Amino acid sequence: MFIKNYLIPRLLQYFLVIFLGITIVFFIPRLAPTNPVERTIAEIRSRGTYLDPRFVQDMVDALTEMYGLSGSWLDQYKDFWVRLSKGDFGVSFFQFPTPVITLIKRALPWTVGLLFTTTVFSWVFGNIVGGMAGYAYNRRWSKALDLLVMLIRPIPYYVFALGLLILFGYVYRKFPIAGGATIGATPSFTLSYILDVLRHSALPAMSLAILGAASWFQTSKLIVQNVNAEDFVQYAQLGGVREGRIIFRYVIRNAMLPQITNLALSLGQILSGALITEIVFSYPGVGHLLYSAISTGDYNLIMGIISLSIVAITTLVLIVDLIYPLFDPRIRYK
Amino acid sequence: MPAGCTRKGEKPNMQPILETSGLTKVFYRGSLLARDRIVAVDKVSFAMHRGEVFTLAGESGCGKTTVARMILGFEQPTAGEIIYAHNQEKWHPRVWFTQRIQAVFQNPFETFNPLRKVEGYLFETVRNYGLAKNRSDAVELINAKLEAVGLSYGEIEGRYPSEFSGGQLQRISIARSLLVDPSVLIADEPVSMVDASIRMSIVNLFKRLRNELNMGILYITHDLATAYYLGGQIAIMFRGNVMEMGPVQEVLMRPLHPYTKLLRESIPEADPAKRWRGRISIAETEQEEYLRAGCKFAGRCPMVMDICKVQAPETVAVEGVLVKCHLYTKPKEETKEVS
């Protein structure tokens, strides 16, 4: 019953989104007014490199092959999926001839580490504090916190990260301003290396965590203020149920449900934010890789990053969707 | 668009103004892969006449509102027909239908958009049905209809729904439906949300409209006392089925069906001398009753027989009342009571 009504539709949707997303990613460069090969050559020329006309045609052929642009669209499309299923996104242009997948694999742990910890922290923290602030909405601390959040929340990832960089990297030199670890340090499981990594991740993590928590705080507070007015909260108060119990079991527990859905829906944005933040702090993750790919016009790398992101995010959304019934009996027992 | 607006064989006089024949609505719950089939309305047939109140009564979820929604075209019937008396053609635009059949809803505070002035609906009705040549004619017509319900145009001009009481809004709603001079007025629980002290004035208004305008009124309610007061015909519905149908006097004062009896006994009468005696048991599973193969009431019927659980009873006529119960389809001797 549950499998048929809940699981299968979601799985279908999952594969459909991935299929459509990847298809769109495949067609965008092909439908665009300039194709990647022309762009790359123009790029090289614009950097002042002299290109011998004799070699240009060879280069066009090589690039066409490299970007998988030879043959009919249908062949290319089929080929694209075949390669994708093997995790083959071709070779990178700016770090020729390293395969794209190797570059992404190298960058991935940094991004996942940053993203996972800050997202979990900000979601949990934002929801609990926001929930308490929403429950005690007319208390002074709640209002003060609200004002602070109102000042932070609207600032986009890039500007906020830059602000932190200026403040803690230049004005007060508290933290390193770039990289994932001190240059030259050999990765090892020693305390000093781990501390070094943590120190380098401090600013990017801080900016992601603060912005994330502010955003969850705000939505949680709004939801809780609505939940507060729900009959079942009023009823528990009428019944003299202890306040702590009301806040956690009645208010926050119920406010969490829409927040789980919201988390699923904002994962894409959260990832975008993390990538942008990495760019600001030259953090060696996927965002930084993306930046290099953009500046060098490395299409294979960009396609690889986008395709993997789509798969990763839709998978995460699916997981969140599948976990949801654990928290909501109304879906579990129809 | 109500389906199957076919013309019935013409009978010159006592021709029903509105008939349903085998009207059925099936709802599906759940997703495409696993769904429950719920028969919300099961082969409901009745006929109503001009100058008569026809009451559809029953508890929540009995399908009475679905019947009304199908007649108004808000819901497509799964099967069956809705026949309007002078219907000449097979298909009509919705406007054709709503010019003849109008409706008043349960919640007067929801009948009008709270962000719009109420007069807007009256003028729109006049304009959309081409009832007046110019604005002053329209105002005159609107005022006449408002006066018919005890209001005047001056009282409603330029005002928003929140400025009126529930009773006033219900009157405006009735006035709006009267603009097109309908032959049938469907009133879906029209007084259940109106203040107690003025409830009867609205009920009396329906009585007057029936007499003066010779309208057919389809009164949908859970309140058997007002149904009795209004008179006419009544159909008692339970889980999509009409259990008993006939003149109000007969059905409510001498109920045949065990369900009608239970319903009738459960109404608290405003008389301390008539307090309830004896206890009742209540079944809880509405879903189960919908899916039940035999009689839907078998689960809590005090007179239940073996056959009730396996076979749905036919409708039989007993002294001018139609009743759907095995007690009346079988000879008495076979009745075996189970308590």
Next chain:
Amino acid sequence: MAAGDVVLRADNLRAHYVLDVPGGQKTVRAVDGVSIAVRRNEIYGIAGESGCGKSTLMKALYAWINRPLRLVEGTVYYTKDGKEFDIYALSKQELRRLRWTFMAYVPQGAMSIFNPVIKIKETYRDFLSSHLKGKTVNEMFEMAKEHIDQLGLPLSILDAYPHQLSGGMRQRVAIALAALLHPSVIFADEPTTALDVVVQRGVVQLLKDIQESLHNTIILVTHDMGIHANIADRLAIMYAGKIIEEGATEEIFKNPLHPYTQFLINSLPQFGDTSERVSAPGQPPSLANLPLGCAFHPRCPMAMPICKERQPEATVSGEHQVACWLHAEGREAEHAAHS
């Protein structure tokens, strides 16, 4: 009446909603000078139509004052273990402890009063653990089981989530839960509203059972005079924030004194009687904008000049009180003295 018999006494209670509106404040005088005394071991009914302030009165009696509601004036005394105390003089903690052990509340609209994500037994546990010390979770579940069983409700509901129960069952669980710690006073606010008649009867049955086994006081608010006739020992009629008549239920139904009460009772349609029923004329007043004098005078066919100027005081004849100039003793003389 013997003072020792009184469990709850309110003196000149005024509770108003103060709303912020553009350009100032609006005061809704929901409870406007109510004095009542409720006795041990009785079901005290409060009747009145929607918006008369009866639910607000319940909240004020329960010391449940949340913005924008404000207690403007008056006191509420309860008698516990022979000692009378002012409930508004208690601290927040004392009040919390008093709730459910001494007085409990069945709020309006039981459809949504249970936490949707926990089982009914968990709700029981929350209510128990907040008032009892030193009980293990299992002991509390046992208590819940026993309690549900005593009241004749199915044990399976404890393991159900709220959405798995029907509206009628949820309402009965709410009533059962109120009786859990054997409180001396139970407030029940419209416990039968929005329920089907058969289920209503089950709810009334449950309330009666509880009162009979606990010998406590139930204060029952409903607009349904039929329910009051069926269950209330004494009845108060509320209109525009005031109690306008109070007395034994039989007495009120047999001999209503206030013109409003007369309309309320006489306008109810009765089975077997199709004579014309007349509602009170006009509209119920807005509590934000009450007329001077008796609030009913604009609708009262028997209004006298004094009714427009001064509010009538309650006059007592035996157990029957009424606040109406028609029944004020020596009213002419008094009026003359003031004019």
Next chain:
Amino acid sequence: MAMSFGSTLKELFRDYRFAVAFILLCLLITLAVMSFFAPHDPTLWYTAPRDLPPSRQHILGTTSRGQDVFWQAAFAIRNSLIISAIAGIVSRVIAVAVGLVAGYQGGKSDRILMFITDGFLVIPLFLIIVMLAMLIRDKMNIFTTGLLLAVFGWAWDARVIRAQVLSLREREFTRTAILSGSRTLELVSKEYMPYITPLAFSTLINNMSWAIGMEMTLSIVGLTNMDIPTLGTMLKWALNYQAILMRRWNWVLTPVMLSVFLFIALYWMSVSISEYLDPRTRVQRVGVE
């Protein structure tokens, strides 16, 4: 509506957040308008001495490219606002259309439209925008940037509008309107637009804020036309010239602070307006008037 525009404003100004936001926005718009009276073409270099600290002549100093920071900022605000307005308005049209059709039609069209909408929500849009921007990099101007952002900025609000229409469709006044003979177009415009319009407006503000931020991000990764002064390109030039390292705060912080003011002003305005529009309090207000 029962409330006139004037009294609506008066009511809104009782909220300090709205008042602050309104004043801030007025100042920023004034700055944007002043760009029309700028002494120099903002795209020209060396119209002023390089790297001057703030002085009476150049109140925010000058850049390493020999441009007056103040006048650059005026142009930047103006262009950023125009881009965001294009993005906001076009995406509102898409969001309202999708939301209305999906909500009112229901059934298959609803499922298809919501599938696309959910897809737009789930997929990391930033990456798709980056990819598109790369391909049309030399055609990026104010207008195309605005359109690019509009194409991706409607999904969430379409969902919100759909939910609203879905609940409106089930309310009884929809049936009253049908019984009054209203056709779909009249029904939607008269019954639903009073609810949808304010929603579209408050989401417009949020969307503009998103568009400004996204434009800045695209500029930083070098995907916009660097010759058009916007908040993003202005910051990008500063970073290109190592203004942080050189501690030319007047240059770096001007676009940063201006954008922060803009974001806060837009956000506060939208929060305050949506609180004002909360249907629970709104109907009350209409009733009182």
